[in-house]
Amino acid sequence: MVSLKELSFSFLAFLCLLPCDLADYQGEALYALKQSLHASSGQLLDWNPNMVNPCTWSNVMCDSSSNVVSLTLSSMGLSGSISTKVGTLKTLTTLSLQGNRITGKIPQELGNLSSLTNLNLEKNRLTDEIPSSLGNLKNLKYLTLSHNNLSGTIPDSLASLDNLINLQLSSNQLSGQVPQQLFQISQYNFSGNELSCGGDIHHPCAADGNGTGSSNKTKVGVIVGxxxxxxxxxxxxxxxxxxxxxxxxxxxxxxxxxxxxxxxxxxxxxxxxxxxxxxxxxxxxxxxxxxxxxxxxxxxxxxxxxxxxxxxxxxxxxxxxxxxxxxxxxxxxxxxxxxxxxxxxxxxxxxxxxxxxxxxxxFMQNLSVAYRLRELKPGEAVVEWPRRKQIALGTARGLEYLHEHCNPKIIHRDVKAANVLLDEDFEAVVGDFGLAKLVDVRKTNVTTQVRGTMGHIAPEYLSTGKSSERTDVFGYGIMLLELVTGQRAIDFSRLEEEDDVLLLDHVKKLQREKRLDAIVDKNLNKVYDIQEVEMMIQVALLCTQSSPEERPAMSDVVRMLEGEGLAARWEEWQNVEVTRRQEYERLQRRFDWGDDSIHNLDAIELSGGR
Incomplete structure (x- = not known):
């Protein structure tokens, strides 16, 4: 029988067998962190500087070799700053300090944590720049720094993190250009900053901030469950x-x-x-x-x-x-x-x-696209063709951002000329998110109550209630036709001319008859480039195909409006459309037997397949 005294001695002997420098430096680093975070007298009571083996401490996990591999101090009300000595814990794989009130800088020394795979400092009050040394964390998979007060630019060094799969930097005060390689990451969020997402001024991912309030203003928030x-x-x-x-x-x-x-x-x-x-x-x-x-x-x-x-x-x-x-x-x-x-x-x-x-x-000085097309007061200038092209491209870029750069993605569900506003430079600003829908990235569509404006609603949305990014693409295509023609999506006055009520059908008919001049808004007084008009109509018709799967993504629309890839896609569409048209006309001829025979149901049934 082994005595209690012998067991105690054996345990002490085991501690002595641990590498003294291993136990000492890990315990010292963690205790220094406890002090720097201003832990209260009731917190982390077992973090005892006289017991240097930290593997027995709360919120600390070690591997079989007594290396500290995980430290989680989430939502504990900790304040103070992060001790630089944490950078000595080179076996650490997870460091989670989110949901506290930690202030000060992110230590450069965190870049020494070569084994780190998960760094979460979200929802604190950290300031200053993101240290470039984080680019040394080659094993890092998850980096979460959102909801802080970080400023400066995103370090280019983060783009070298080949294993990074989730980057969350939202709701800080970051500015400058987002390194383009970061858009290859599976999940990212840069919103709530003053960042530019693209290689030119047309791809910002945050507002310029001039009117959003300075850092010394009281920040306002809410909690809604x-x-x-x-x-x-x-x-x-x-x-x-x-x-x-x-x-x-x-x-x-x-x-x-x-x-x-x-x-x-x-x-x-x-x-x-x-x-x-x-x-x-x-x-x-x-x-x-x-x-x-x-x-x-x-x-x-x-x-x-x-x-x-x-x-x-x-x-x-x-x-x-x-x-x-x-x-x-x-x-x-x-x-x-x-x-x-x-x-x-x-x-x-x-x-x-x-x-x-x-x-x-x-306040949008130039009101909406619908106003500028159809509600001008005497003396107000007509929107010229170059500006209409600018509006088409700006709207496409806004929708592309909603669909492809937001996580979760956003479906607007009511894209039309009345919901595209114009600033003092006639730059398109997509507004009225009252009908918008957040979409889980794992779902291809969402079934909802059908919302929107007749004439702009995609056919599959009307019939099934399922909306997707492609329902927005359809609405965008109708808006392009509004830009070209200046007309409404539905116009009952065309009935007097025995014409199509729907703008889409009206334009398709004139396009087949090659009467492009009859399509263009008469207010332009023939001051436009007919080839550019034809290109915009082609993009619109591609966007308004009856099958949502055949419609282009908004990123493809942007490229086509910029002159890339439209010709091939249009040729492919024409071949399909000709076949469909021939089949439709064949069916029309099949049932068009005159006033008497059209009521002969027996004849119609007999003409079917046997």
């Missing part, structure tokens, strides 16, 4: 609020979004201003009808002028209490939080009271 489609309402001071102010300056609360009815995803609001109701009431002259810019499914949009003379557009959800109204408000804020791009409408702020929901956007 979406469970089973119901929005949890927070109680504050006896009043029910949909949103509430942060208790601590600089701490961002979040919106919890139910994506495709499966898993909750967290989306940060970023820097949004919370307006008082009185402030917006004064700005819009008490929501005077003279200031109405437009009206949508959930309320009106008013022109307003803030106290600092900033012009804004205020969307007032007058029926938010009706089914879908409050959800529309939440959807609008969610969308704009995720999608930030020069061709997408930027949200400035919001206002909530027990009886009001309002969203505040920059």
């Amino acid at each position: 979406v469970v089973g489609g119901l929005v949890g309402i927070l109680l504050l001071g006896g009043l029910l609020f949909f949103m509430c102010k942060s208790r601590i300056t600089g701490y961002r609360r979040e919106v919890y979004v139910d994506v495709a009815g499966e898993v909750d995803r967290t989306i940060a609001f970023g820097q949004l201003k919370r307006f008082s109701y009185r402030e917006l009431q004064v700005a819009t002259d008490n929501f005077n009808e003279k200031n109405v810019l437009g009206q949508g499914g959930f309320g009106k949009v008013y022109k307003g002028v803030l106290g600092d003379n900033t012009k804004v557009a205020v969307k007032r959800l007058t029926d938010y209490e009706s089914p879908g109204g409050d959800a529309a408000f939440q959807r609008e804020v969610e969308m704009i939080s995720v999608a930030v791009h020069r061709n997408l409408l930027r949200l400035i702020g919001f206002c909530t009271t027990p009886t009001e929901r309002l969203l505040v956007y920059p």
Whole structure:
């Protein structure tokens, strides 16, 4: 029988057999971290500097050789900074400090953690630049630094991390160019920064930030729980609020979004201003009808002028209490939080009271494409052809960003000329995300209540209720036809001419008859390039094919508008379309037997297959 004394002696002997430098340096590094993070007297009690083997400590995992391989200190309310001594833990594979209030820089010494595969510092208050030394972490797979106050550029060294599969840098204060190699990663999120995503000025992935508030302003956020489609309402001071102010300056609360009815995803609001109701009431002259810019499914949009003379557009959800109204408000804020791009409408702020929901956007000086095409007042200039090309390309780039660079991707579901706004330079800005839908990347389509505008809705969406990126492509194709013709998607006045009511059918007919001049908006006074017109019509018809699988992706549309790949795709489409047309005409001839025989059902049945 072995005595307790002998067991104790054996255990002490085992500790002595450990390499002293291994036990000492690991224990010292972790204890230094505990001190630098200002752990309270009740936290990490077993992290004892006199017991240098850290493998027995809480929140620490070791391998069979007593090497520290995992350290997880998530959501413990820790503050302070990250000790540089953590960089000595070269066997560490996981370092997770998310959900605390850690300040200061990310230590350069973290670049020494050569075994690290997962680094998560999300939802802290880290500042300064992302250290370039993180590019030394060749085994790194997951890097999560979102929801901090990091600034500067994204280090080019991160592009050399060949094993990186998930990069989350959203909701910081990063600027400059995103290294193009990072877009090859399986999952990434750069939203909520001031970054440029492309090789030229046409591919930014964040707004320029000039109107979003400076770093010394109070950051506003909310917490909304979406469970089973119901929005949890927070109680504050006896009043029910949909949103509430942060208790601590600089701490961002979040919106919890139910994506495709499966898993909750967290989306940060970023820097949004919370307006008082009185402030917006004064700005819009008490929501005077003279200031109405437009009206949508959930309320009106008013022109307003803030106290600092900033012009804004205020969307007032007058029926938010009706089914879908409050959800529309939440959807609008969610969308704009995720999608930030020069061709997408930027949200400035919001206002909530027990009886009001309002969203505040920059005022678009040139209003909408629909207005510029069909609602001009006497003396206002017609949108010239070069600008129409610019609008087509800008809109395509905005939709491409929603579909292919947002995670989760976003389907707009109501793409039309009225929802494409124009800034002072006539740059296209896609707006009205009230009908938009976050889409889980694992799903190819989402079944929903059919929403949108007749004439712009894809046929498969009408028949099945299933929307996908290709439903947006269809709507975009109709918008291109609006740009070319200046006409509405549905026009009943054409019935008087025994013509097609649908703009798409009308254009197809004129295109087959090679009457392109009859297609183009007469307000252009024949000042346009007929080859460019033909190209835009071809892109539009490719986008509006009846089968969603045959429609191009928006990235392909961008390339075709830039002159790449259209000819081959158009030739392929024409061959298919000719075959379809011949089959249709054959069926028409089969049943076109005159007024008497058309009612002879027996004859029709006998003519079928036997």
